[in-house]
Amino acid sequence: MSKHHNPWMEIQSMREEIDRIMDDARDWSMGRASDRDRFALWRPVADLYETVDQYIIELELPGVDQEKISLESKGGHLLVHGEKRIEKEATGSAYQLVERSYGPFSRKFQLPRNVDSAGIKAVFKNGVLTVSIPKKDTPSKSVSIKVE
Structure with a gap:
């Protein structure tokens, strides 16, 4: 070992x-x-960790276009939705093997009570979505989050 x-x-x-x-x-x-959750075809993997002043969620989204990712803080949860499309057509041939996941995805993360939803930042780089969630003392309202 x-x-x-x-x-x-x-x-x-x-x-x-x-x-x-x-x-x-x-x-x-x-x-x-939700209907979105019911039709999710794959589930991206995530890492969650905490620093002194924030919570961090990192999701692996290889091959996903940034424009196809949406985030929302609502009801004490962070909702991440999107879609990964097949870009190549196998014209004149047929796929022999497809192991990669495609289609819509959805993840829902319960947020601790001490987060500042208005301060949530999302950065998408090299196929990894990093969401930084600042801590605060009181719960906050629902907000939409822009992916940078």
């Missing part, structure tokens, strides 16, 4: 994924999922 391998992190990651699947299933069965 290498010194960088941490089986507890893998177990935690698996548990979070199972919890996410169960939450999604419950939301869909109770009619709480």
Whole structure:
């Protein structure tokens, strides 16, 4: 076992994924999922971490056009939606293998109560969307976020 391998992190990651699947299933069965969430064809992976003065969410969105990404802070959640389109047509031939994900995507992140929604910044660079969410003392209202 290498010194960088941490089986507890893998177990935690698996548990979070199972919890996410169960939450999604419950939301869909109770009619709480939005139409956008119901038609999402893939789910980009994300890292979340906290600094002294902000929360950071990084989503891998390779091949997604910046114009196809939308973010919104609403009801204590950060909603990220978009679409990845197939750019190439296999004219005169047929694909033999398609492993990459295409189509609409949707992610929903619960925000802590101490965030400044008006100060949220989103930067898209090299296929990674980085969302910086500043901390504050009181909850804030719903706002739209521009991707830079």
